[in-house]
Amino acid sequence: MNAQTFSALAEPNRLNIVDLLLNGPLTVGKIAEKLELNQPQTSKHLRVLCDSGLVEVQPMANRRIYQLRPEPLQELDTWLNSYRRLWENRLDQLDDYLQVLQGKKPLN
C-alpha cells in the first residue's frame, strides 16, 4: 500500500475536495467557492492530489477541470481486504448473539 495516498488524504481540506469531487468534476474556482478556500490554496491542494494520483486534470480552454481517479482508492480497497476479517469476526459474534436472543441457537 502506497503511503502517499494516506498522506494526501490526511489534510482535511484535501479530504473535503475528494469528497466534493465524488459528485462530479469541477473547476478550481467552483471547488474554492464550495469549500470556502482561496484560489491559490485550492490549486496547491489539487497539485498534491494530482501528484498522488487521486485526481486528474483536463484543460478546458480557460478552465482546468479536476476529477477523481479511481486507482488509488481501488488500491486502498484492496489493502483493506486483508483487514476486513478483523471486524467480520466481531459481526459474526454479534450475529451469533442475535440468534441466541431469537432462541434459534443454544448458548454455549
Place this chain on the structure above:
Amino acid sequence: MNAQTFSALAEPNRLNIVDLLLNGPLTVGKIAEKLELNQPQTSKHLRVLCDSGLVEVQPMANRRIYQLRPEPLQELDTWLNSYRRLWENRLDQLDDYLQVLQGKKPLN
C-alpha cells in the same frame, strides 16, 4: 471520515506496524526488531497509532502488547463505499467489452 486515521497511516513506518500487527498482537520489542526500528521511535509511532485509535495496548507485566483496533479501518471501509462505483462502473464497461468480444452483445 476522520482525517486523523489517514494522518496516522501516512507515515511509512506506522503503516508497516499496522501491516505487521495484522498477524497478531506483538510487544514493542518484537515490533522494533521485525521492522528494524529502534525502541524509542517504535514507542513514539505506537503512541500516534494509539491516539488515532488504530491500535490498543494491553499491559502484561513488564511488556506492553499492542494490537489492532478494527473501528477506524471499518470507518475507512464505510467511507470507501461511496467511491466504489467509480471503478465498478469501469469494470462494468470492461465486462461489456468482454461480452462484445465473445459475440454475446452487439457493439453500440
Place this chain on the structure above:
DNA sequence: AGGGAATATTCCTGTAAAGGAATATTTAGA
C-alpha cells in the same frame, strides 16, 4: 495585439512532526 478571467507558482513565515540521544518509569526477580 491588448485586456481580463482563471489558474499556477513563488516567496515568506510559522508550526508540526520525525529521528537521534539521553533519561525516566515500571516491573519482575534475586
Place this chain on the structure above:
DNA sequence: TCTAAATATTCCTTTACAGGAATATTCCCT
C-alpha cells in the same frame, strides 16, 4: 531493596508542509 529488562518520555535539531500575499502564466475575446 537492588538490578536488569522493557518501555515511555524528554530534549534537541532538522525537515516538511500549510497558509497568506504577491506575482506569473495561460487562454479567450475583442
